[in-house]
Amino acid sequence: MATLNKMEKKKVLLMGKSGSGKSSMRNIIFSNYRAKDVRRLGATIDVEHSNIKFLGNLTLNLWDCGGQDAFTGTYLTTQKSHVFSNVGVLIYVFDVESRSFDRDLATYTSITNALAEFSPSADVFALVHKIDLVNPEFRVKVVANREAAIQEASGPFAKSLKVFGTSIWDQSLYKAWGSIVNSLIPNLDVMERYLWGLMGETKAEEITLFEKATFLAVMKVTSEIGKKNPYPDRDEKMSNIIKTFKASLAKFTGDTAGPDFCEKFCISAPKFALIIEELTKNTYVMVVLPPGEAEANCARLNIGIARKRFASMDVLSGQEHDEGQDEGSGGN
Amino acid sequence: MSRGEDGEQADDGPQDPDSKKLAPIERKPRLLLMGLKRYAKITGVRYLVEANEDKCRSGKSSISNVVFRKMPPQDTLFLPTTTAILKESMHTFMDFQVWDLPGQIDYLDPNFDPDSIFGGVGAMVWVLDAVDNYMEPIGRLTETILHLQDSYPFIKFTVFIHKIDSIADDSREDVIRDIMQRITDDLYDAGLENPPINYYGTSIYDHSIFEGFSRVMQGLVPQLPIFENLLNTIKDRCHFEKLYLYDVYSKVYIASDTTPIAGSAYELGSDFIDLIVDLSEVHGWHRGNTQDSKMKAQQIYIEECGFEADFTQPVDPEVQLAESQVINFKGHHLYLREINV
Known part of the structure; x- marks a missing residue:
């Protein structure tokens, strides 16, 4: 009865550095925001939980985790088992314009390690976000570069990891989320x-x-x-x-x-x-x-x-x- | 290429492939896009070359790329600065040209041949940057208007108060009113009363730029009253709420029926056209077995009606015009019909 298990609530973690665009994409995909509407969103404090009914019988339990270092610290220490157990999917968002990509990667590694400990069967998706800020000619190259680096930092998830270059201004966001959601749907x-x-x-x-x-x-x-x-x-x-x-x-x-x-x-x-x-x-x-x-x-x-x-x-x-x-x- | 009358600025500029065919329609109605290179007078040409990236941009090139070439607004960031007169010619139901004048040309220089630029111009659009300091551009604009009023009294002036999206909703009206007041005062002081100028707040990120252009274009359409009458008749016969005649390529509307309605149906209509064009791009690939009729600039009636109507009129299979309907969104219906290709 593998299908029945899959029908249970699916925990989806949405993580990444503060300001990388997690809440923006969540609101565009699930709350019908238009891309230009997300300007009004503020920083996410701690974790915002939302239950999203998807196809009626599938409930996505989306955890939008505030990305400021202080929060990330608690996710990895005191709340570790609470946050990382029973995870179906981890979505980690990288800001393509980030000035400290190495530090982002270090945080990402510690998060995947924690995930491997509590939910080894989870799927991991890495989104290289705000790709619209890169000149169109270089986009493919930039994503490929980042993908290689992220893959290296993924530890046990390196094989199943999927990386997408995304932007809220075009369809790339839907490509990534379509693939994420497809990994969750039963029958x-x-x-x-x-x-x-x-x-x-x-x-x-x-x-x-x-x-x-x-x-x-x-x-x-x-x-x-x-x-x-x-x-x-x-x-x-x-x-x-x-x-x-x-x-x-x-x-x-x-x-x-x-x-x-x-x-x-x-x-x-x-x-x-x-x-x-x-x-x-x-x-x-x-x-x-x-x-x-x-x-x-x-x-x-x-x-x-x-x-x-x-x-x-x-x-x-x-x-x-x-x-x-x-x-x-x-x-x- | 016989373009002697254009002056030398035109010759070394980036040209689109169409421009080779321009010669016969040089005399077609012309739409001028003008704006200002901010520091042109102060710093001279050298500065222009080095610093053109940021300083020059009131947004004219972005406008013409968004409206006439369907470029997504966010990609205009990567546009180079205009350095020569750019000419776009439009072949829709009316042939006309759009000239994008570089910000740094001094039009008032006595050595400059004004006739090559302003002769045959039907409408001039002056692009003012709403977020920048607009004092100097206003000075230049009034200077230009006064200068042109004598020699070319038939030019219709329109001021686009551009990048209005960066100003908070509440103060937009104030900014527009302030600019209007200043221009009107300046012209009044110079002895020009009731100048023939229209003002629109515009932004490339929403429909205002298309609506602004629609109004400018309608000013160039001699048959406008006839179209409006025809549309009124159709609207009355079919009990539509509102009816627009669009140019699909630019999403400019050429005419609409004259009933005032609440809300912006124009915006919805152009989004509808976007939808159809986007869908046609994705799904209208060449199947091989069907006849190859090309989707190009075409006019479409778009109608919006408050009730279910019967649209089952037989379509001549030879003509194969596109049509589309959106049925029942909160009690509204939308119907679109291509009327010629």
Whole structure:
């Protein structure tokens, strides 16, 4: 019952030096802040806990740990077992502009050591943040340099470590968080089977499932034609694009940005058609189709039929094994 | 390249590839972007060359790059300083040119041929840095306006009070009012009453710069009243709340219906266009089997309506114009339709 264990609360530690941008990215990903809104955030004192419901049955227990040296000291001494036990994921944020990268690395090493002691099975992600401040030509090089140094300092996590260059001003942030969140989601295989079922009923090139509040890509299936898409980073591009637009809609209606995007969104362009629809309480589905009205309408109907199937998975994740076989069979 | 009339400044400047085709449309309506090199008079040319990185920048080049080239605002930090007249020509439904004048040219120098620059100019946009000391630029601006009023009375002046985002919300109005007052007073003292100047507070980080440009451009569109009438008719027939005619490439709106509404639907509309353009970039790759119709500068109707409407009108498959809708966000609907490519 490995899946059941995974459904428990997942503790996610967000750490890094003070001012490196931890709270900013947390608010952008989970609280629908726009990038320019984060200016108003102050320094985080001690640890800010937040429980984030993700896909209904998965709760992320996010610990945003204030990064001032005094706090980091207590995490590593008096609160050591409290902070580092039962950790699912550690996200460590490096400021790319930091003047004392060696010192950051030293702190990082002591934190990974503490983590290895209490939660040896945790995943570690290192984000080289504020990459937008580096001239675009040098970004790849800078990240690669930092990655090598961070890897060396990671101790027992060096192998599983993933490093991303991120910026709150573009989609790189969504790429990193999409990958983080994917490491936490249970029964991805079942969801994938459902999506393939839906794919079979429509002529879709690609079907992607997004989490509602964060609009992070959870799952994706791609047809042979869809694989030819020249943008491998399209998921995080979509997250970024849609979240930006969601903020515009919220600004227009005058509400604070809630989790809702809209009931339905569609484009029919000369080269493609695209539908984004609410699928379940916690997800949106995006279907990319070849151009043409018939295909688009057919896809819409099938999404409606598939909705029920997916809804059952949202609430209970134990039952879907019996039902998984006949999904999508009602199409057309 | 027959560009004799431009003067020597134009010849060694960085040119975009399009500019080779410029010659036939030299006489097209021209939009001048002007601003000031802050210390030009005091320190002379040498200083200009060395210190141009920080001192020169009221933000003109950033503006034209954001508006006319879709550059993300944060990337403008890396733009070099303008050293020669930059000319952008726009081929949307109306051909016109945007000239970005370097801050350090002394336009009032008697040796300078004013006709090469100001002849044929339809609108001039003066970019004032709101956070900098604006006394000297205002002096130069009024000087320029007075100078040009005699020879070129048809130029429409617009002042962009730029980088307004760096000023706290509360004091923005005050800064704008202060600048307006000073310019009006200076011109009044020089004997010019009711000068033809519009003022907009702008920033490249939000929509104000596009809205400002929209107004400037609308001043250059001779058919504006006809467009407005047409849009009014459509709006009434279809019960839309508000209707805009956008230029997709620059997100400038060419016209809108004349109903005043609360809130900024323009902003939402241009975000909507951004969304469509971004999505088309990600998903509109060449499939090989479908016909290759290029997504280029095009005009789109964007409408916003307060109720569910039937948009199932058959589309001619040969034409293949893009359309898109956002259904039901808090009771609003958004519909966008490409009307020509």
